Amino acid sequence: MPFIEAENVRKVFAARKKITALESLSINIARNEFVSIIGPSGCGKSTFLLLLAGLEQYSGGRIHIDGKPVEGPDPKRAIVFQEYLLFPWRTVRKNIEFGPQVRKVPGEERKRISERYIRLVGLEGFENRYPHELSGGMKQRVAIARALANEPTVLLMDEPFGALDALTREMLQLELLRIWQEAKCTVVFVTHSISEAVYLSDRVVVMSNRPGRILADMAIDLPRPRNRDMMAGSDFFSYEQRLRELVWPQISSADANGNGNEENEV
Amino acid sequence: MKRTKYKKIISPLVVVIACEIIGRSGLVDPFFFPAPSAMLKSLWSMMASGEIFPHIGISVLRAVTGYIIAAVAGLFIGVLVAWSRMCEMIFDPLIELIRPISTFALVPIMFVWFGIGNGSKTAIIVKACFFPIVLNTIAGIKGVDGRLVQAARSLGAGGLQLWTMVLIPSALPMIITGMRISTAMSMLAIVGVEMLAADSGIGFLVIDAQRTFATDRMFAGIIVISLMGVGLDRVARVVQRKVLSWHEESSMAGVG
Numbered sequence: 001m002p003f004i005e006a007e008n009v010r011k012v013f014a015a016r017k018k019i020t021a022l023e024s025l026s027i028n029i030a031r032n033e034f035v036s037i038i039g040p041s042g043c044g045k046s047t048f049l050l051l052l053a054g055l056e057q058y059s060g061g062r063i064h065i066d067g068k069p070v071e072g073p074d075p076k077r078a079i080v081f082q083e084y085l086l087f088p089w090r091t092v093r094k095n096i097e098f099g100p101q102v103r104k105v106p107g108e109e110r111k112r113i114s115e116r117y118i119r120l121v122g123l124e125g126f127e128n129r130y131p132h133e134l135s136g137g138m139k140q141r142v143a144i145a146r147a148l149a150n151e152p153t154v155l156l157m158d159e160p161f162g163a164l165d166a167l168t169r170e171m172l173q174l175e176l177l178r179i180w181q182e183a184k185c186t187v188v189f190v191t192h193s194i195s196e197a198v199y200l201s202d203r204v205v206v207m208s209n210r211p212g213r214i215l216a217d218m219a220i221d222l223p224r225p226r227n228r229d230m231m232a233g234s235d236f237f238s239y240e241q242r243l244r245e246l247v248w249p250q251i252s253s254a255d256a257n258g259n260g261n262e263e264n265e266v
Numbered sequence: 267m268k269r270t271k272y273k274k275i276i277s278p279l280v281v282v283i284a285c286e287i288i289g290r291s292g293l294v295d296p297f298f299f300p301a302p303s304a305m306l307k308s309l310w311s312m313m314a315s316g317e318i319f320p321h322i323g324i325s326v327l328r329a330v331t332g333y334i335i336a337a338v339a340g341l342f343i344g345v346l347v348a349w350s351r352m353c354e355m356i357f358d359p360l361i362e363l364i365r366p367i368s369t370f371a372l373v374p375i376m377f378v379w380f381g382i383g384n385g386s387k388t389a390i391i392v393k394a395c396f397f398p399i400v401l402n403t404i405a406g407i408k409g410v411d412g413r414l415v416q417a418a419r420s421l422g423a424g425g426l427q428l429w430t431m432v433l434i435p436s437a438l439p440m441i442i443t444g445m446r447i448s449t450a451m452s453m454l455a456i457v458g459v460e461m462l463a464a465d466s467g468i469g470f471l472v473i474d475a476q477r478t479f480a481t482d483r484m485f486a487g488i489i490v491i492s493l494m495g496v497g498l499d500r501v502a503r504v505v506q507r508k509v510l511s512w513h514e515e516s517s518m519a520g521v522g
Contacts, residue, residue, distance in 0.1 A: 073419045073424075078420060079416075079417070085414050087414070087435070088512060089436070091512075098421050099421040102421060147420075
């Protein structure tokens with residue numbers, strides 16, 4: 001039985017005018033799998049992630065995780081955002097301890113947890129800094145550690161490295177793979193970057209223009225652990241090429257419809 | 267840092283010296299404009315005799331009492347309005363109607379309601395201090411980034427935890443700003459109301475000196491009011507810095 005099961009998921013936003021963000025979207029994800037979702041801007045990738053997190057309600061279809069329907073947020077399903085969204089009044093340590101504190105984990109145990117994840121993401125020495133004193137890459141490390149401190153079974157990542165410079169991005173991609181191997185969880189990773197998707201994932205899923213649904217589902221049979229050298233290989237290149245051919249028509253049709261600029265990824 | 271601190275003293279010092287020269291030259295009748303040295307002399311004598319301290323004390327007491335009541339009420343109602351649509355519908359129109367009324371326009375009503383003792387004066391301070399605090403509390407909480415709340419919910423926070431662990435801390439810079447504005451308001455209001463009707467307090471001291479044509483005492487009182495204001499603002503600044511130690515220096519600039 002798949003760990004994450006989404007069947008005919010529909011999401012309609014009823015603001016001033018009705019917008020169908022997702023329509024008959026179905027996908028299965030196995031336990032501990034690393035799946036990336038790519039697609040044009042505004043296709044509803046981020047919306048789908050919020051549905052999985054239980055932060056938005058779906059309008060139709062069903063989403064089951066670990067056999068149970070998703071009915072609201074759950075600390076076992078953590079989400080990491082592109083904008084980090086750290087709590088600016090809390091130090092690095094206190095940010096990471098937020099989840100355990102909410103769960104009323106006693107102070108000493110909490111400290112053990114934060115120590116562990118500070119080490120895991122390589123933030124030793126920065127425990128008592130405030131977010132505004134950190135670089136973008138470090139902030140995202142904190143956000144990842146904060147998400148992991150609840151020991152989630154699912155890690156949802158919404159373009160987590162999208163705001164980082166290329167070098168920081170490369171470094172964090174590698175670290176994420178290491179962390180994923182250590183923390184043992186299912187990752188659903190939304191990105192704009194085809195090469196990032198291929199590099200990180202077991203499977204890459206391509207979404208259509210709005211209303212978003214799954215267009216293609218491609219297994220990436222590259223050996224693990226992955227490294228940057230693989231990116232120069234012909235296998236990697238052909239995966240990238242095939243995905244690009246799938247994504248491009250979506251982007252150009254989005255532009256032709258004039259809704260490519262709306263950037264309505266709610 | 268140190269040097270700019272000293273530089274800040276220069277311009278007041280120049281003004282004082284200029285006033286001293288004008289005062290002594292006999293260009294202006296010292297009755298209208300006593301030399302700073304005369305003001306300080308009478309200030310000194312009021313301090314030496316001890317007569318000024320009860321006035322300062324009672325003014326501070328009224329201001330602080332009113333301020334605390336306003337702060338508690340402002341925080342409470344601010345949170346209520348931000349929390350529920352219903353409370354917003356009840357309080358928002360009332361706030362909009364009462365806020366623009368000049369504090370001193372309410373003085374006669376307060377005298378009728380609370381007498382001419384400390385009660386009415388405290389009530390005036392409450393009116394003066396309440397609105398900056400309540401409005402900043404509402405704006406602060408409503409201005410919290412919805413995505414930050416989402417992040418907190420995904421980490422398991424809900425209900426009251428969202429308030430104590432996310433909304434209030436996130437709104438704190440705004441709330442503290444409102445509280446600092448109100449410290450200044452309290453000083454403005456207390457002096458004003460003491461001039462209108464009081465037999466004690468620093469505002470009374472100034473108006474009483476004017477009535478008895480003791481202009482040097484009058485100016486001495488004004489110096490004290492200025493120093494009290496500066497002192498209170500310093501205290502507020504220290505509190506602000508302590509509470510908001512996490513806050514970025516850049517965004518503190520707008521606050522300061």
